[in-house]
Amino acid sequence: MKFYEKYKVGAEYKNFTVVSIDDLHDFKAVGLYLRHKTTGLEVYHIINDDEENLFSFNFRTLAKNSYGAAHIMEHSVLCGSEKFPLKEPFTTLENQSVKSFLNAMTYPDKTSYPAASLIQSDYFNLMDVYADAVFFPKLSRQTFEQEGWRVEMDENDRLSVQGIVYNEMKARFSDFNQVCIDRMIDTMYPDSIYCYESGGDPLEIPNLTYENWLEFHKKFYSPSNCLLFLYGNIPTEVQLDFIAEKYIPRLEASYPPANIPDLRAARPFINDEIRAIQKTPPLTESVCKTYTAPDNGATGSMVCTAWYTGESDIEKTYLAEVLSGNDSSPLSKILQESDLGDDLAPVCGNFGYVHQNNFMAYGLSGVKKGNENKVFDLIKSALETIYENGVSEADVNSAIMGIDFNLREVGRHFGPYSIVLMSKALSGWTNGFEPKLHLSPISDFEKIKKQIASDPSYTKNLIKKYFIDNSLHADVIVEPSKEYFEERNGREAQLLEKFEKTLDKASLKTELEKLHAYQSRVESPEELSCIPHLKVSELKADLNHIQTRVSEVEGLDGSIPVVFSDENTNGIVYVDVAFPIDNIAPSDFKDLPLMIDSLTDLGWNGKKWDECTAQMACIMGDVGTRTIIGELPDSEDSRKNAASYKNKNIAGRSWISISAKFLSHKTKESLELLSEIVSKMSFDDAKRLKTILSENQLDKKSNFVHHANHYLSLRGRSFFNKASAMNELFYGVSQYFHINSYTKKQVPDLLKKYKALYESILDQGSVLHVTADTESLSEVEKLLPAFAKNTGLKKLKPSAGYELKDYFPYIYQCQPEEKTEVIKVKTQSGFSAMYFPCTIWLTKEAAAEDILSTWLNGHLLWEKIRMTGGAYGGSCAPDASDKIFAMMSWRDPTPFKSLELFIESLEEACKKEFSEEEVECCIISSYSDEIVPDSPSQRGVRGFNRFLFGTTADMIQKRLEQTLSVTPEDVHKAAERLLEYSKNCRKFVICDKSKDFCGKVIQI
Structure with missing residues (x-):
């Protein structure tokens, strides 16, 4: 019998009171909300059949400045605790646990410590270390200096400020787009925690003292301020038994009683001091603010207007999807076709930062000086036009399909899907609302869909409510400044001058010697053994292998290989139509990325791109392109296996895939549309390609530092093998310079070249791949013969056999020596x-x-x-x-x-x-x-x-x-x-x- 079947609302188990039992129908789960009598610790367990169990200790950590106390604390609590007094228990776990996820994250309003594992004993090892870390950390001065900040002195007695968080945040403040987002949030929430950088501003971090940092933990890391999220199939009793046995007595001995007035209250308990800090008053009048940001490749300013939209809910998600869900959506299209900027701003859409005072923002990046007011006027006039003309049925259907699809698709992008559910629970829970508040998105959207169907003016009225009749707004300009780094470097130099005058270098040297001795000390095996781990003999020696089935369909001139993947996709079908690109001449390779990126955005079958995008969005979840670049591993096993289908011309080649995903009940019309897209691609919309070119150039220029490691990886590997050289030409420094060498005058010639390249690629033959559940695969398989014939797919031609040296002349400044x-x-x-x-x-x-x-x-x-x-x-x-x-x-x-x-x-x-x-x-x-x-x-x-x-x-x-x-x-x-x-x-x-x-x- 399940816990929630034995213990009803109001019942107690080991001093945990059952606050609510929630039917989370959308996720085939039950949510169990509990509160502990004496400590105030709150628990929310999402119970389902998933074997990948996850826990997360979450605390409301509210900053009143940009000193970075929350971020430094996040780094530091896992640097040794009472029960696990090592330098780096986190690293020890990382290197000896069977974890499937292990992390810690700082947000503007909370800090989370999640971990997951597929093995129960390992799961509780992780929980033990994390619980001891957050509630009983050592928090030594050496940890503060290492993770936060310190004054360092080199062999020539030159001073500098160092620290892991300090250096991490320097990189963040070097990113134009990130600074733009931060400044927009500053503007909308000027008198709140959100106007401060919870991660820490490097110019402010040295203001944080060790004593204030310790006080931060004392204030925010109490059990009464802890929200423990649990997910998976480990029984609730087992989890509560572990907490009650291992931690409740220690928490009761170390922290004062919570004194919660009503243990059964549905809304979370938040003490008065934290509740006061949480208040986020909106602006009282419209404002226009101008800021500066690093000019790292930015082609112009970010110009945005934002409006408050009240509480976070699915209605705002729908409105944002209607207005800007894809490039053909009405507001996106007007802004992008205005020629006033190079791309949509990084803050376009619905921003759910604050539960009761969220905002929507729209604007452009790459705006030239003098055009700022034109952009502000355009945003407002565009919304008025959309309101007056009404939203088309196609745009409404497109938004509905997009949201329906996103709500059904289970992804694993930044960790297990349980992290998504945790985020939904915390969005209300952190702010004093029940954890279940945002855990019924599918059901909530069904209600919205009924309103859309019953009221033709529903969408129009939303635009009126949140934009036309909403006069309170913020206009924000963020200008790229060549003086940005100079100004920040100057302020850092002033700080170092102050340290030069006030610090005793002899004492500093002694302190640094202590720190370096602490850092260099090697812990003994006996010390490390305090953290338990599994034995290799306990590990399963076999894996849950991925199974594929290979078949064929007849194309225009022979057999087309088809690979089927039978997976539990929740009624979603994924189709890849892949073509080899390794026969394209190396001299043309750098032209392929922009062509591939624009393929499904230029229109098809003689129709305009926006009409095509709208049509696709009403039928499919998405269609796009991806590259699959690689080589056959140089191993005997790989060669033997490849030889078994050598005559198919498949093994070890590089590919472009035109890929679609759609709901299974849309299979027939989706395959018909995909056939039309692949076989009748258009290459005659110069205006559209100019827009895509500008977007790509802006993205490359403004995000270089953000993707610096990626660029180094591509560059470094490009000298070793052909596939790595291809990747450098496609995505690396070589592509950065190549795409930025294009001018808009070249666009007509590029279109002609792209048409010829695409026709050549289609002529190389193809291979198909489908991922779906068993029932959906059966339906797709019946339709594939007609799809192959109608699309004009051909059998695969042999590879041309280009070698690594053939690509060297086209790698930017390639000097192998x-x-x-x-x-x-x-x-x-x-x-x-x-x-x-x-x-x-x-x-x-x-x-x-x-x-x-x-x-x-x-x-x-x-x-x-x-x-x-x-x-x-x-x-x-x-x-x-x-x-x-x-x-x-x-x-x-x-x-x-x-x-x-x-x-x-x-x-x-x-x-x-x-x-x-x-x-x-x-x-x-x-x-x-x-x-x-x-x-x-x-x-x-x-x-x-x-x-x-x-x-x-x-x-x-x-x-x-x-x-x-x-x-x-x-x-x-x-x-x-x-x-x-x-x-x-x-x-x-x-x-x-x-x-x-x-x-x-x-x-x-």
């Missing part, structure tokens, strides 16, 4: 990377190198790059299928030094004697990577990719068995082998333009 490259851009943070060969996949040696990288990430690299070096992160990883070993750092104050530390780490690993216990912990961590569940659509994609690149379930199983059998001697040999390989390394750095370097430099 240069072993070090530096990319300079305006930024307050740095990034570094090193690449060298590793052992091929499916060998005992490759498995050992993987285990070594796990150990390095949790020990030497963590200690040298993050703890001592102050970077936000440092890691390494082998890509055995490509035979490339990568070592990277990010948000790094000393990226050039990190390159030296990479080699130093390998050298120290060679001198180490690895114990059985250490290797076992790393094997367990590596095993966890293998068993992390994918969403149904992700399983389908993974299965298709394995088919394309000659990988079978037997090979995946073989890799797992090799991992489970790695020995300490294997790991030691791996360290020696990689150190030898590293002598042939390539080094890459992204840093600020002010940094000196004599060698190859690329200026962004």
Whole structure:
């Protein structure tokens, strides 16, 4: 019998009172809301059949300044606690747990500590460490200085401010789009917690004292302010028993009683002090504000208007979807076709930051000086026009389909789907509303759909209510400024001057020596053993393998391979129509990305792009393109498998896929439309391509620093194999410069070229892939023969056989003989990377190198790059299928030094004697990577990719068995082998333009 069947509302279990039992029909679950008598701890358990259980300790953490106390606390509570007095229990867990998710996150109004596992004993190990961390942390001064901020002194007695959070936030304040979003929120909530940077402003972080930081924990980390979210199939009694036995007595002894007036109250308990801080008064009059942001590639200002829309609910989601759900939506289209900007602003749509005073904002980025008022006028006049003319039935149906689809699709983007449900529960719970408030979105939207159907003026009235009759608004301009970094650097220099005058350097040196001794101290195996872990012998030696079925349909001139993935997709069908692109001449490769990005946005069959987009949005969830770039792994197993279908011209090639997803009851009309799209693509709308070009150029320029690690990875790997060179041409620095070399005058010629390229791609033949549940697959399979014939699909042609050297001439400033490259851009943070060969996949040696990288990430690299070096992160990883070993750092104050530390780490690993216990912990961590569940659509994609690149379930199983059998001697040999390989390394750095370097430099 389930807990909620035995204990009804008002009943008690171990001093937990049942507050409510909620039927979460939309998610096939039950929500159980409980409150503890003496401590005030609140629990919400979403109970279902999911074996991936998740917990999260959540606290309302409300900042009154931008000192970053909440963010530094988030980093620090997991740096040792009463029961687990290690330097880094979090890292220990990361490297010896079978976790499927492990994180900590700071938000403007709360801090969350979630973790998940598929194994119950491991789950409670995680909960034990996390509970002790949040309620009983050590919070030493050394932790504060390491994670938050400190004054550092180099060998020449030069001072600098360092700290992991400090350096992390420098990178955030280097991002134009992020600063734009922050300034919009500042404007809408000027007298609240939301106008402060909960992560910390690097110019303000040094104002935080150690004592104030400790007080922050005392104020906000009490059990009465804790919201414990649970999810999954572990029985509620078992979870409450664990908490009651392990933590309630300690909490009662350490924290004062909560004194909650009514234990059965449906609304959460919030003490008066926190409730007062939570208040978020709106503006009392309209304002126009102008700010500056870093000019990192921005082509002009962000110009936006925002209106308050009241409480967060599905009605506002619908309104935003109608107005701007896709590029053909009425407001999006008017703004984008105005030529007043290069793209929609990063804050377009519905913003649910505050439960009772949310806002909607619309505007443009890339607005030239002098056009700001024209944009403000356009936004308001566009809304008036849409109101006066009414919203078309197609736009309404498109919005309904989009929301219906999004509510049904289960994704795994930033962790398990349970994180999405946690976010929904916390959005009300944190602000004093029942956790269930936002946990019925499908049912709530059904009510909206009935109102839409019964009242033709419903949508029009929403526009009137929230925009036309809503005179209170904020106009916001964020200008890119070349002086932004200079101004911030100047203020940092003033701070250092102050420290020069006030600090005693002898005392500072002593304090730093204590910190560095703390950081460099190696904990003994006995100390580390305080955190329990599973044994390798307890791990299942077989995996839940992805199954695919291969068939064929007849095309125009022969057989077309079809790959079927049978997955529980909740009535959604995913279809890929893939064409090889490795026969396109290398000289044309850099032109492919923009063509591929615009393919389904230029219209088809003689119809305008907006008509086509609206038609698609009424029938499908989405249609778009993706690339699948890779090679056959250089292993005997892969070659043998590929040989079995060599005559099909499939294995080890690179592809473009035109991909669609739709609800199963729309299968027939969706396949008919997809056939029309693929076979009758249009290439004659120059105006539309100019818009897409501007959007892509703006995105590349404004997001370079945000994606710095990605650019380094693509650049570094491009010298090793053909697929990596293709990826650099498609997405790397080479593409950055190429797409920004296009001018709008070239658009007509580009369209002609794209038409010829597309026709050539279609002529190469195709392969089909479908992911759906069993019933839907049966329906799709019946319709595929007609689809293949109507689309004009052809059998696959052989690969042209281009080699790596054929792509080198088209890689930007490609000089294979240069072993070090530096990319300079305006930024307050740095990034570094090193690449060298590793052992091929499916060998005992490759498995050992993987285990070594796990150990390095949790020990030497963590200690040298993050703890001592102050970077936000440092890691390494082998890509055995490509035979490339990568070592990277990010948000790094000393990226050039990190390159030296990479080699130093390998050298120290060679001198180490690895114990059985250490290797076992790393094997367990590596095993966890293998068993992390994918969403149904992700399983389908993974299965298709394995088919394309000659990988079978037997090979995946073989890799797992090799991992489970790695020995300490294997790991030691791996360290020696990689150190030898590293002598042939390539080094890459992204840093600020002010940094000196004599060698190859690329200026962004």
